[in-house]
Structure formats: structure tokens, C-alpha cells
Amino acid sequence: MDFLSFLGLKLRDAVAEAGRLEASPPGHLPPFHLGVLRNISVEPALPYVKWAIGAAGFVPAVYLAGYDSVLPETLDAGGSLYVPEPDLIWIALTLDLLAPKIQKDYLSLSGAEAVAEADRTLEFLASALQNIRKNTWAPVMLHNFLEPVFPPLGILEARAERSQTRAVRALNDGLLKIAAEAGGCHVADLNRIRAFLGHERFIDRRMAALAKAPYSGETWKCLAHEMYKFIAALRGRSRKCLVLDCDNTLWGGIVGEDGLAGIKLGQDYPGSCYLEFQRAVKSLRDRGALLALCSRNNEADVLEVLDRHPDMALRRDSFSAMKIDWRDKVSNLREIAEELNIGLDSLVFVDDSEAETELVRRMLPEVWTIWLDGKITEYAERLAGCGLFDSLAWSEEDRKRGDTVRAEVARKSEASAYSDVGEFLKSLKMSLEIFRVDEFSLPRAAQLAQRTNQFNLTTRRRTEGELAALKESGEGDVLCLRYRDRFGDMGLVGLAVLRYPEEEAAYIDEFLLSCRVLGRRVEDALLWACMEAAKRRGARTVRGDHLPTQKNSQTAEFFPARGFLKTMDLNPGARYEADAAAWRPSNLDCFEIETGFLEGA
Amino acid sequence: MSDIERRVREIMADLFGISPEEIDAQASPDTIKKWDSLNHLNLTLALEEEFGVTFTEDETMEMLTFELVAMTLAEKLAG
Numbered sequence: 001m002d003f004l005s006f007l008g009l010k011l012r013d014a015v016a017e018a019g020r021l022e023a024s025p026p027g028h029l030p031p032f033h034l035g036v037l038r039n040i041s042v043e044p045a046l047p048y049v050k051w052a053i054g055a056a057g058f059v060p061a062v063y064l065a066g067y068d069s070v071l072p073e074t075l076d077a078g079g080s081l082y083v084p085e086p087d088l089i090w091i092a093l094t095l096d097l098l099a100p101k102i103q104k105d106y107l108s109l110s111g112a113e114a115v116a117e118a119d120r121t122l123e124f125l126a127s128a129l130q131n132i133r134k135n136t137w138a139p140v141m142l143h144n145f146l147e148p149v150f151p152p153l154g155i156l157e158a159r160a161e162r163s164q165t166r167a168v169r170a171l172n173d174g175l176l177k178i179a180a181e182a183g184g185c186h187v188a189d190l191n192r193i194r195a196f197l198g199h200e201r202f203i204d205r206r207m208a209a210l211a212k213a214p215y216s217g218e219t220w221k222c223l224a225h226e227m228y229k230f231i232a233a234l235r236g237r238s239r240k241c242l243v244l245d246c247d248n249t250l251w252g253g254i255v256g257e258d259g260l261a262g263i264k265l266g267q268d269y270p271g272s273c274y275l276e277f278q279r280a281v282k283s284l285r286d287r288g289a290l291l292a293l294c295s296r297n298n299e300a301d302v303l304e305v306l307d308r309h310p311d312m313a314l315r316r317d318s319f320s321a322m323k324i325d326w327r328d329k330v331s332n333l334r335e336i337a338e339e340l341n342i343g344l345d346s347l348v349f350v351d352d353s354e355a356e357t358e359l360v361r362r363m364l365p366e367v368w369t370i371w372l373d374g375k376i377t378e379y380a381e382r383l384a385g386c387g388l389f390d391s392l393a394w395s396e397e398d399r400k401r402g403d404t405v406r407a408e409v410a411r412k413s414e415a416s417a418y419s420d421v422g423e424f425l426k427s428l429k430m431s432l433e434i435f436r437v438d439e440f441s442l443p444r445a446a447q448l449a450q451r452t453n454q455f456n457l458t459t460r461r462r463t464e465g466e467l468a469a470l471k472e473s474g475e476g477d478v479l480c481l482r483y484r485d486r487f488g489d490m491g492l493v494g495l496a497v498l499r500y501p502e503e504e505a506a507y508i509d510e511f512l513l514s515c516r517v518l519g520r521r522v523e524d525a526l527l528w529a530c531m532e533a534a535k536r537r538g539a540r541t542v543r544g545d546h547l548p549t550q551k552n553s554q555t556a557e558f559f560p561a562r563g564f565l566k567t568m569d570l571n572p573g574a575r576y577e578a579d580a581a582a583w584r585p586s587n588l589d590c591f592e593i594e595t596g597f598l599e600g601a
Numbered sequence: 602m603s604d605i606e607r608r609v610r611e612i613m614a615d616l617f618g619i620s621p622e623e624i625d626a627q628a629s630p631d632t633i634k635k636w637d638s639l640n641h642l643n644l645t646l647a648l649e650e651e652f653g654v655t656f657t658e659d660e661t662m663e664m665l666t667f668e669l670v671a672m673t674l675a676e677k678l679a680g
Binding site for chain 2: 010011012013015016019043044047206207209210211213217
């Protein structure tokens with residue numbers, strides 16, 4: 001669901017759809033409990049928020065707390081905010097009631113009073129988040145505070161030593177710190193939303209007067225979209241690969257007809273629009289998305305542009321897959337997904353042809369399709385603002401993902417030259433580092449937990465905060481696996497979480513691997529590490545569950561194939577068990593394994 | 602006029618979870634269960650989206666039957 005489609009939602013459709021979802025929820029969709037704390041009226045937002053939760057694949061169940069009751073609600077451990085366990089808590093506050101003097105009467109405050117008011121406000125917010133974290137690890141979405149559009153000091157506001165604008169900015173900085181400390185929080189930037197909409201479109205004076213609902217429908221839609229992106233990132237539903245057409249998408253014109261020199265791409269209009277678009281594409285790649293081409297052309301013509309045109313922001317090695325031929329795009333998209341080992345619902349397809357995009361939309365509804373409609377000056381922004389690739393971390397792994405996947409293709413083609421798998425694996429010269437999570441690897445570890453859908457035994461989707469808490473409490477082990485071979489360094493690609501709920505027993509609570517290291521027995525090394533860690537804790541029995549999802553069916557036989565016995569049906573799924581001392585790992589001699597995790601606990 | 606009335610009935614049906622036939626000229630928050638103060642504001646916003654008009658605070662507060670809604674809207678569209 002991209003941003004523009006979200007903005008185009010009509011209230012009546014959102015209300016009708018939300019009503020349908022609540023009245024007769026589709027059986028296969030899981031529930032999503034949203035708790036809402038607020039000191040403004042947010043009721044006008046609820047149809048959009050419910051729609052967003054539905055679009056993310058869940059059935060919304062909303063608890064709307066009373067007006068301006070943040071502290072009592074967050075302190076009530078048995079109250080409706082926490083029972084049933086929330087999936088997200090939305091805190092919509094403005095300074096009107098929270099810090100009225102700063103918001104409405106700043107100039108009457110002395111310097112000391114302004115500081116005291118700001119401190120009091122930040123303390124209030126910090127306690128609210130601390131109270132929440134005492135009771136739940138649910139992710140939290142908050143709002144930052146709006147800078148004044150008509151500053152009280154007029155043209156002096158920017159130069160004055162202290163001002164309402166500075167005070168609000170300091171509050172916003174403080175809020176980000178508090179949110180980072182609490183963990184699992186997303187601060188929606190209202191100033192950025194207002195910058196996009198403009199003040200007149202952002203507010204609704206009439207709703208503010210009649211209902212204390214200060215924002216317009218468009219603003220509520222932007223906020224619902226923020227929530228959608230947050231949920232998508234937390235639940236592994238962000239997209240992973242952008243598939244692009246070439247003619248009239250990456251450049252103006254048709255390369256097969258206009259030739260290398262005739263296509264429009266460069267510093268002047270209209271070529272400049274396409275170059276801007278390419279830069280937006282490249283930026284997505286640097287963020288961690290994969291790029292692919294799907295074009296009906298002679299391959300040589302397109303490659304010539306990629307290799308030789310002086311004004312391209314994208315080159316051959318920007319793309320992890322290329323389907324340049326005269327076949328239909330539906331088949332090619334399916335093959336791209338297979339080659340990259342990702343689901344169709346991880347793809348975004350962009351094409352200037354209405355017919356092509358309609359066909360793909362119909363035949364492959366899981367692919368998100370964007371039709372570029374000829375308004376080329378808008379293309380770059382449409383991509384930059386689409387919100388389809390959002391993630392909660394950005395690390396070296398993300399920046400290099402395009403390159404590591406290209407290396408993957410190289411590995412795959414080498415593999416076909418070996419008839420013996422074992423020989424091939426040894427030839428890779430794989431080197432694994434298994435270590436306990438630390439502050440540097442924590443964001444990437446959480447991102448793995450949130451994004452990995454296929455090789456994921458229990459799909460727990462822990463956040464950074466939850467992993468950190470588990471590690472700190474000493475009640476569990478969080479093991480990370482880093483992979484390197486002679487083609488390159490893939491970084492952190494495996495995660496296992498062990499818990500110790502009883503004496504002498506260990507429980508493998510999470511076990512997941514990036515799909516890019518499948519088929520290489522890396523899972524055997526990670527399992528061995530789990531068993532070793534469990535033994536060090538004095539466990540005699542190690543248990544693990546397989547909880548089936550739509551995407552992880554390849555892991556159903558993981559435990560039985562490795563010497564674990566089924567002890568219980570979980571309906572759905574099953575529990576398995578092995579004796580720690582008697583268990584033997586598979587042959588691990590194709591790896592060099594560094595075992596940092598064996599030191600310390 | 603009747604096309605406007607039809608469209609208004611359909612929007613009300615979507616918002617109030619009832620069928621358009623159940624909305625007569627005197628339908629109001631007293632006769633339709635889901636026509637509460639929140640949904641009245643939603644109605645205002647949905648009509649603005651559909652017809653490209655803007656209602657004032659007073660108009661919003663005063664158009665409290667189907668007939669009044671349709672009339673206020675028709676006047677806006679004409680003038």
C-alpha cells in the first residue's frame with residue numbers, strides 16, 4: 001500500500017471497510033489490538049487507522065482510552081490498555097493540555113519557568129513510557145510536537161536566545177531520546193507531515209472547534225500511513241525488491257527505436273526527470289532494497305545503456321536480477337522472485353504501461369504495482385515517498401545488500417558446476433562467526449527477526465528492546481551468526497534465542513536464517529551452537545517448537561531431520577525435544593567456525 | 602435534486618451501516634442508531650470529499666435531518 005494510494009482513500013470507503021472487517025473478520029487474519037491514549041479527539045482517525053491495520057493483514061480491535069488520561073491508564077496493570085495484550089499503543093498528544101504555557105503563552109514565561117515547564121513535560125512523557133514498558137513490550141507510536149506557524153516573536157524568533165520554536169525543538173529532541181531509551185517506539189513527525197500538506201491542509205479549524213480534533217482528514221490519513229509502515233516493518237511485511245521497466249521509466253523514449261544517443265536522459269528536461277527518478281531508485285538500493293529489471297527489449301540494447309550511457313545513475317551492477325527479453329512480464333516477475341528467493345509479496349513493480357500494470361495487478365495481486373502515468377516531474381517523489389521499503393534499522397548489511405545478492409548469483413552459477421554438494425560447500429570456504437548479541441549487532445539482529453519469513457521456526461518478531469532485555473536479564477541467550485565465504489561477507493544472517501524456563505531444560509525460542517544462506521547447512525552450525533550454549537547452562541534437555549505460518553513450511557521437518565523427537569502436537573505445529581549430551585551435530589567440516597559465544601554468558 | 606439525494610443516502614448508508622432505503626426525509630440522530638455526534642462529523646467530511654464543498658461550523662451543527670443535509674448541500678452546490 002503506497003503513500004499516494006493511502007492519501008486517495010475516501011472516508012466512506014474506509015468506514016465501510018473497517019465496519020466489514022469488524023463485523024465479519026476473515027478467519028485466516030490474526031487480530032491486532034491497538035490501544036489509544038490521547039489528549040485530543042482522534043475518533044475521526046479511527047476509520048483510517050482500522051483500514052491501515054486491515055491493509056497490513058490484521059483484524060483491528062481498538063481500545064480508545066478516555067480523554068487526557070495517560071497516567072492513570074498506563075499505571076493500571078490490569079486495565080484495558082494492557083488486557084488483552086496490545087499489539088501497538090498509539091499515543092496522540094499535543095502541547096495544548098500537556099504544556100499549555102509553552103504552546104499558547106510562551107512569552108509570559110521567564111527563562112527559568114520555560115525550562116521548568118519543558119522538564120516537567122519530558123518527565124511526564126518518560127514516566128508514561130516507563131509505565132508502559134513495565135507492563136508490555138508492545139511497540140508504541142507517538143507524535144512529536146508542532147513548531148509554531150506564526151511565531152510569537154515574529155521575525156525575531158529565529159535570532160532570539162530563547163523562543164517558542166526553540167523550546168518545541170528541544171522538546172522534540174528530548175522526546176526522541178526518551179523514545180530510544182524505552183525501545184520499540186516510533187515518533188511520527190508531525191512537522192514533516194505538515195510540511196508535506198501545508199498548514200491549511202493540515203488543520204481542520206471546524207473540527208478543532210466542534211470536536212477538539214485539530215487535524216484534517218488528510219493529516220489523519222498520513223498518520224494512519226505512518227502506523228501502517230511501522231506495523232509493516234515490525235511484522236516482516238515491508239517490501240524487499242523494486243522491479244523496474246526500462247523504456248519511459250528509467251529513461252525517456254524507447255531504446256530499441258531511438259538508440260543510445262536518442263533516449264532522453266541527462267541534465268535537461270525531460271531527461272532530467274528520469275535522472276532524478278534513477279537517483280531515487282539508487283537511494284532505495286543504498287537503503288537496502290534490491291533492484292531488478294523487467295523489460296521487453298533486446299538485452300544488448302539495454303545493456304548498452306547500462307554500460308555506456310554517460311548520464312545513468314544506475315549501472316549493470318546496481319541490479320540483482322535482470323529479465324530483458326520478449327516474454328510476458330508475469331512469468332518474468334515470478335522468476336525474479338524465485339531467483340532472489342523472496343515472495344511475490346516482497347516485490348514492487350514499476351512500469352509506464354497501463355496495460356502491463358493492469359495485467360500484473362490482476363495476475364499477481366501480491367505484487368504491489370505502480371503505474372507511472374506520464375507526469376514525469378512527479379516520478380522521483382512518488383518513489384521517494386512511497387513508504388513501501390521502510391525498515392527499523394539501517395546498517396552495513398543493508399547498504400551492501402545489492403552487492404551481496406549479486407555475489408549470491410555468482411555462487412549459484414558456480415554451484416551448478418559441482419556434482420557433489422559437499423565438494424561445492426567446501427569450495428566456498430565458508431567462515432561463520434557465532435557470538436552473543438551486543439549493542440552493535442542488536443539493531444540488525446532485531447531487523448532479521450522482523451523481516452525473516454521463510455526460514456523462521458517460530459516467527460516471534462522480537463524488537464530491539466525485547467532482545468536487549470532478554471540478554472540483560474540473563475534469562476536467555478541471544479546468538480548471532482555472521483557469514484563469510486570466498487565471494488564476500490554477508491554480515492549477520494542468523495539468529496537464535498534460547499530461554500531457560502526450568503531447571504536443566506533449554507528452549508529454542510527463536511531460530512531463523514536469512515534466505516540467502518539456505519542450502520548450505522548453516523542451520524546445522526547454528527543448531528550446534530544452540531546445543532553448546534544450552535549445555536553450558538546446565539541443560540540436559542533441549543526443546544524447540546515449529547509454529548507453521550504461510551511462509552515457513554520448509555522448516556516443518558527441521559527438528560525431526562536432526563535427531564529431535566516430537567513430544568507434543570501444538571495444533572498448529574509441534575514441539576520437539578533432544579537430549580543435550582546424546583545429540584550429535586551433522587557434519588560441520590565445510591565450515592570454519594569462530595565461537596565467541598562460548599566465552600562468557 | 603434526486604441525484605444528490607441518492608448520493609447522500611448512499612454515503613449515509615456506508616457510514617451508518619444501514620441500507621439507503623431505511624433513510625427517509627426525517628431520518629436523524631434520533632431515529633438512526635449509528636448517527637451519533639462522531640458519525641455526524643464523519644458525514645460532514647464524507648460529503649465534503651464527495652461533492653467538493655466545505656460546510657461551516659454552523660451548517661455542520663444545524664443540518665441534523667436527512668432533509669436538512671440534502672437542502673444545505675443543494676444550496677451550496679447551486680450558489
